[in-house]
Amino acid sequence: xxxxxxxxxxxxxxxxxxxxxxxxxxxxxxxxxxxxxxxxxxxxxxxxxxxxxxxxxxxxxxxxxxxxxxxxxxxxxxxxxxxxxxxxxxxxxxxxxxxxxxxxxxxxxxxxxxxxxxxxxxxxxxxxxxxxxxxxxxxxxxxxxxxxxxxxxxxxxxxxxxxxxxxxxxxxxxxxxxxxxxxxxxxxxxxxxxxxxxxxxxxxxxxxxxxxxxxxxxxxxxxxxxxxxxxxxxxxxxxxxxxxxxxxxxxxxxxxxxxxxxxxxxxxxxxxxxxxxxxxxxxxxxxxxxxxxxxxxxxxxxxxxxxxxxxxxxxxxxxxxxxxxxxxxxxxxxxxxxxxxxxxxxxxxxxxxxxxxxxxxxxxxxxxxxxxxxxxxxxxxxxxxxxxxxxxxxxxxxxxxxxxx
Amino acid sequence: xxxxxxxxxxxxxxxxxxxxxxxxxxxxxxxxxxxxxxxxxxxxxxxxxxxxxxxxxxxxxxxxxxxxxxxxxxxxxxxxxxxxxxxxxxxxxxxxxxxxxxxxxxxxxxxxxxxxxxxxxxxxxxxxxxxxxxxxxxxxxxxxxxxxxxxxxxxxxxxxxxxxxxxxxxxxxxxxxxxxxxxxxxxxxxxxxxxxxxxxxxxxxxxxxxxxxxxxxxxxxxxxxxxxxxxxxxxxxxxxxxxxxxxxxxxxxxxxxxxxxxxxxxxxxxxxxxxxxxxxxxxxxxxxxxxxxxxxxxxxxxxxxxxxxxxxxxxxxxxxxxxxxxxxxxxxxxxxxxxxxxxxxxxxxxxxxxxxxxxxxxxxxxxxxxxxxxxxxxxxxxxxxxxxxxxxxxxxxxxxxxxxxxxxxxxxxxxxxxxxxxxxxxxxxxxxxxxxxxxxxxxxx
Numbered sequence: 001x002x003x004x005x006x007x008x009x010x011x012x013x014x015x016x017x018x019x020x021x022x023x024x025x026x027x028x029x030x031x032x033x034x035x036x037x038x039x040x041x042x043x044x045x046x047x048x049x050x051x052x053x054x055x056x057x058x059x060x061x062x063x064x065x066x067x068x069x070x071x072x073x074x075x076x077x078x079x080x081x082x083x084x085x086x087x088x089x090x091x092x093x094x095x096x097x098x099x100x101x102x103x104x105x106x107x108x109x110x111x112x113x114x115x116x117x118x119x120x121x122x123x124x125x126x127x128x129x130x131x132x133x134x135x136x137x138x139x140x141x142x143x144x145x146x147x148x149x150x151x152x153x154x155x156x157x158x159x160x161x162x163x164x165x166x167x168x169x170x171x172x173x174x175x176x177x178x179x180x181x182x183x184x185x186x187x188x189x190x191x192x193x194x195x196x197x198x199x200x201x202x203x204x205x206x207x208x209x210x211x212x213x214x215x216x217x218x219x220x221x222x223x224x225x226x227x228x229x230x231x232x233x234x235x236x237x238x239x240x241x242x243x244x245x246x247x248x249x250x251x252x253x254x255x256x257x258x259x260x261x262x263x264x265x266x267x268x269x270x271x272x273x274x275x276x277x278x279x280x281x282x283x284x285x286x287x288x289x290x291x292x293x294x295x296x297x298x299x300x301x302x303x304x305x306x307x308x309x310x311x312x313x314x315x316x317x318x319x320x321x322x323x324x325x326x327x328x329x330x331x332x333x334x335x336x337x338x339x340x341x342x343x344x345x346x347x348x349x350x351x352x353x354x355x356x357x358x359x360x361x362x363x364x365x366x367x368x369x370x371x372x373x374x375x376x377x378x379x380x381x382x383x384x385x386x387x388x389x390x391x392x393x394x395x396x397x398x399x400x401x402x403x404x405x
Numbered sequence: 406x407x408x409x410x411x412x413x414x415x416x417x418x419x420x421x422x423x424x425x426x427x428x429x430x431x432x433x434x435x436x437x438x439x440x441x442x443x444x445x446x447x448x449x450x451x452x453x454x455x456x457x458x459x460x461x462x463x464x465x466x467x468x469x470x471x472x473x474x475x476x477x478x479x480x481x482x483x484x485x486x487x488x489x490x491x492x493x494x495x496x497x498x499x500x501x502x503x504x505x506x507x508x509x510x511x512x513x514x515x516x517x518x519x520x521x522x523x524x525x526x527x528x529x530x531x532x533x534x535x536x537x538x539x540x541x542x543x544x545x546x547x548x549x550x551x552x553x554x555x556x557x558x559x560x561x562x563x564x565x566x567x568x569x570x571x572x573x574x575x576x577x578x579x580x581x582x583x584x585x586x587x588x589x590x591x592x593x594x595x596x597x598x599x600x601x602x603x604x605x606x607x608x609x610x611x612x613x614x615x616x617x618x619x620x621x622x623x624x625x626x627x628x629x630x631x632x633x634x635x636x637x638x639x640x641x642x643x644x645x646x647x648x649x650x651x652x653x654x655x656x657x658x659x660x661x662x663x664x665x666x667x668x669x670x671x672x673x674x675x676x677x678x679x680x681x682x683x684x685x686x687x688x689x690x691x692x693x694x695x696x697x698x699x700x701x702x703x704x705x706x707x708x709x710x711x712x713x714x715x716x717x718x719x720x721x722x723x724x725x726x727x728x729x730x731x732x733x734x735x736x737x738x739x740x741x742x743x744x745x746x747x748x749x750x751x752x753x754x755x756x757x758x759x760x761x762x763x764x765x766x767x768x769x770x771x772x773x774x775x776x777x778x779x780x781x782x783x784x785x786x787x788x789x790x791x792x793x794x795x796x797x798x799x800x801x802x803x804x805x806x807x808x809x810x811x812x813x814x815x816x817x818x819x820x821x822x823x824x825x826x827x828x829x830x831x832x833x834x835x836x837x838x839x840x841x842x843x844x845x846x847x848x849x850x
Contacts, residue, residue: 003736031773035740037733039768043818043825043835045707045729046418049750049758050829051772053741055779058754125773169776169830275754279781337780337794386795390810393790397633 006030024119028126052168056128058277062268063135063327066258069251071096073260074143075207076252078199081216081238082208091206098203100257103138106147107179110154111137118163129168129175129333130158136176136327139258140320140368141183142196149190153182173375174334177368184368194219197254198238215240218254222319226361228306248317259323262316269326278330281342282349286325289350290316297358307358315354324353324367329374336378338385345381349374410595410628412615414788416751416823418561420707421763422674422727424665426565429676434683437479438497438718439465444476444532445839446541446846449495457484462509462528462658465498471545477529479660479681481507497718513656518586525583528658530649533722534641537623537632539842540817549639551590551630554581554608556643557597559620560706564665564676564724566643569601576650577643581605583653584646587639594643595625615788617708623817627789632815644724662724668703669765670694670728685717688726699731701768708822709835732767740771751785751827775830786823791815793824797834800841808845818842 012019013026030036032053040047075092078099111130119126137154157178162171184191198218200210210216219227221235221243235243235253243253251261259265272278294312301308307315316322329335329349336345349370356366363369441449448469453459459482464475478484478500486499511528515521525531526545536543543549558566585592585607592608604610611629618624622640632638644662651659660680667674671692679688685702693700703710705723713720737743746757749764758764783793791812799807818835825834 002738032741033739035735035737035769035771036773037735038770039701039731039733040770042833044822045701045703045710045712045727045768046420046749046766046826047769047771047831048752048827048829049740049743049748049755049771050752050827051741051831052775052778052829053772054752054754055829057742127775129778167776169778276752277754277779332779335780338792339781339784342781386792386811389790389792393633393810393812396631397635400633 003034006033021120024124024126025116028116028119031125052128055277056131058275059132059272059327060135062271062277063132063139063258065264065267066139066261066323067100067135068093069261069264070139070258071100073251073253074099074199074257077197077218077238077254078202078207078210081198081200081210081218082202083239084208095199095203095206098206099143099199100138102147103141103143103145103150103257104135106150107137107154108134110151111158114155114158114163118167122167124167127168129162133158133175133179137179140176140180140256140323142191143199143257144196145183145190149183149187153179153186156182169333171333172379173372174328174331177328177372177375180368181372192223194223197256210238220255220319221248221253222307222357222365225307225310225318233306233309245314245317248314256320256323259320262322265322265326272326272330278326279332279335279342281339282330282335282346283325285343285346286329286350286353287316289347289352290321290325290354291350292347293351293354297354305358305361315357319357319365320367321353321357324371325350328367328371334375334378336381336385338382341378341381341385345374345378348377407610407612408629409612409614410625412613412619412624412628412788414785415559415616415618416786416827417559417616418707418749418826419763420561420667420729421669421765422667422671423562424564424667424674424676427676429663429678431678432683432688434480434502434680435687436482436485436499436501436684437680437682438499438684439476439478439682440497440718440720441466441476441495443721444542445843446539446544447474447476447532449476451487451495451498453484453498455484455487458482458503459484459500460507460509461660462511464527464529465500466495468532468542468545471526473523473526474531474542474545475527475529476532477509477658479683481505508657511652511656511658513653516586521583521586524652525649528652530645530652530658533645533648534639535622535817536637536639537626537817538637538814539846540623540819540839541842541846543637543639547637547639549588549590550632550636551626552584552588552592552639552641553622553626553629554584554592554594554641554643554646555620555622555625556594556600556602557613557620558642558706558724559617560708560725561617562665562667562674562725562727563620563706564663564667566724567596567601573647574602576647576654577602578605578650579653580646580648580650581608583649591630593625593629595620595622595629618786618820618823619788621817621820623815623820624788627791627815631790634809634814636814642722645722662719664688664719664723665725666692666728667725668707668727668729670700670730679719681719681721683719685713685719685726686715688719689715689728693728699734701729701731703727703729707766708826709819730765730767732769735767735769752829770831772829772831774832777830777832779829782827782829783821783824786827787821789815789820793821797832797837800837803841803844805845805848808841813841813845 013023075095161178294315297308352370353367449466459478461481466476468474482502485501488496490496594608595611595613704713704720796811818838
């Protein structure tokens with residue numbers, strides 16, 4: 001029935017039709033609903049069932065545990081901060097859902113809108129890349145990010161980081177991370193500090209008002225560590241109770257919406273790795289690099305840089321490290337593309353993330369900058385790997401010429 | 406002496422409709438066609454006109470660049486049609502059989518390299534070999550460094566080339582003897598472990614294991630003795646060697662060919678005995694599945710074969726017909742989300758496909774064309790020391806130096822067919838490689 005309806009309205013979108021200027025939107029919806037009937041015209045006669053739609057949707061699925069937990073945690077932090085006595089699951093989830101919904105909606109509307117226009121302009125099919133970006137952006141931003149900032153940042157990075165380079169598959173930097181970096185550098189006051197990470201007011205009658213004047217601090221664990229001076233280091237939650245490593249691993253701490261729960265990130269990682277969608281080489285080496293750097297900075301721990309006192313494995317459960325390792329560093333378009341290059345790239349992402357985090361007290365989260373930095377270096381890493389292949393070929397010719405002479 | 410070559414990377418596609426081994430059914434060809442497009446690098450010039458009587462083995466065309474390289478008639482009969490396409494390009498020459506056994510006799514009582522070369526050129530067997538670089542019919546003056554013979558076809562549903570008979574063995578011996586005189590290097594013969602003929606002493610025997618594309622001579626060459634810039638190697642399969650042997654022994658060209666009729670849309674997949682270039686329709690007469698759906702008839706395998714209609718002809722070098730569903734009459738709702746075990750994929754994101762043994766794929770792209778997104782997929786199915794992604798980028802940007810550096814001289818489109826199959830971005834890789842090779846050859850002339 002749906003098929004018949006699509007077939008009936010299709011002529012409107014074809015060349016010369018009334019709605020031709022929306023043909024890329026129609027194509028997008030049609031190919032989303034029905035596998036296109038296009039058959040192979042040259043080369044192989046059969047194709048693997050995997051396509052970019054499925055790849056993207058699996059990444060979105062892998063992000064679901066983080067999204068759901070982010071909702072829970074947002075509600076939980078609000079309830080905790082507003083002095084609630086009990087923590088019922090449903091209202092907490094409802095609160096978190098209502099808190100994140102407008103942000104997801106805004107990023108998708110802005111981002112997909114630009115994608116649709118760009119696709120129409122280039123007379124191409126709509127590309128699925130933004131399906132993932134659109135969900136990543138709200139997940140890596142503080143919950144209190146104003147919607148208009150989100151819209152501006154999303155528009156900036158989709159246009160200037162992706163579309164001007166030619167669209168999905170051609171961008172050099174990870175679009176979601178540039179959105180985050182843009183927010184951080186353009187509006188630093190709204191992006192860090194004690195208040196950005198706690199949703200402080202009731203939504204639709206759910207939740208309470210968090211009164212920061214009452215000695216409540218929404219600083220993230222890494223924020224607390226970075227500003228720590230003297231005395232034994234103890235991380236507190238927003239009402240001043242100590243936070244255990246277990247809490248941090250589960251994610252019941254203030255932080256960017258979807259990044260707090262290492263457990264949920266690992267569930268996502270398990271899905272990405274079992275389906276083979278993300279590169280295990282990169283993921284493994286980011287964690288290895290993080291542990292290595294964490295170990296080294298811990299050996300040379302100094303009070304000047306308080307986070308150097310963290311145990312190497314603690315570095316991995318705080319902040320956005322795990323999220324960056326699983327979802328950001330593994331973006332195939334912006335990561336290194338050669339097999340050997342992936343190890344180097346991942347290792348350097350892990351090391352840089354910890355180095356930036358530890359040795360820059362002003363900016364306690366290094367994972368984002370580390371991935372962006374390595375995005376810029378990925379082509380260089382690949383260049384070196386490709387060059388070894390070329391050299392092997394040149395040497396083969398040389399040794400042969402020598403043998404003959 | 407036997408050497409062994411173990412290839413790990415690659416992929417065996419399990420498709421429904423494997424031909425049952427057995428005595429091939431003889432299907433006499435009432436007409437046959439010679440299609441110059443099947444011989445890349447060969448620019449045809451006609452030697453016959455419509456209505457001319459020809460014997461089997463009589464020349465129909467020669468190469469514009471070298472008159473002595475011929476394409477010959479596979480059957481004895483009359484030239485009934487010379488079909489031309491755009492700009493009067495010769496598309497095919499059709500010969501209708503007169504049911505006689507007139508064969509052209511060649512003088513094969515010689516054994517020096519020069520005479521063997523001219524006999525091969527004269528009899529059309531020269532055009533059945535390929536040279537690397539460029540994957541073309543060997544140029545008339547080419548001196549191969551080595552010759553690579555593959556004795557098995559590893560492509561999906563490929564026919565078994567090795568029927569192991571006494572005459573076969575004699576022909577192989579004679580063929581290898583002739584070939585070994587044409588190169589100062591080695592003749593390499595690659596077989597599977599279970600090989601029913603003996604590799605003659607003139608050749609170097611390699612036992613190859615591993616999934617497709619391990620049967621491609623180019624892949625074997627790349628792993629045995631890779632091709633450097635400035636070198637030329639020839640590649641051919643064991644059937645062509647037997648044909649060379651037959652010619653050497655009897656002075657008559659043998660055009661008969663055993664083909665496998667395969668694929669999920671074939672009722673009783675079997676072997677048939679016919680001649681090169683035979684019309685497709687009689688071969689499929691008893692085999693096609695009935696039922697109302699669009700089908701695609703491929704002369705060759707699903708990876709490298711050529712789409713032909715039911716009124717088409719067998720194409721060289723394929724010894725196989727595959728029939729699959731076309732798929733343009735199927736509506737699949739949200740196919741990208743499917744977890745159906747019928748979906749054929751190498752990706753583990755189709756978890757249930759692992760329980761199924763054989764698949765019935767159709768010709769749909771199953772996705773839209775995209776820029777290269779995922780990385781490392783091509784490397785898994787190409788057992789060569791080549792970085793396919795970067796080589797393809799160099800080909801796409803027509804950068805001669807990078808193409809050479811990244812090993813364009815070592816590859817043929819068929820070697821990258823599996824890359825094209827697995828590519829989630831649905832890039833037309835073989836077409837890109839073919840055009841790149843042709844362009845490069847022109848550029849260097």
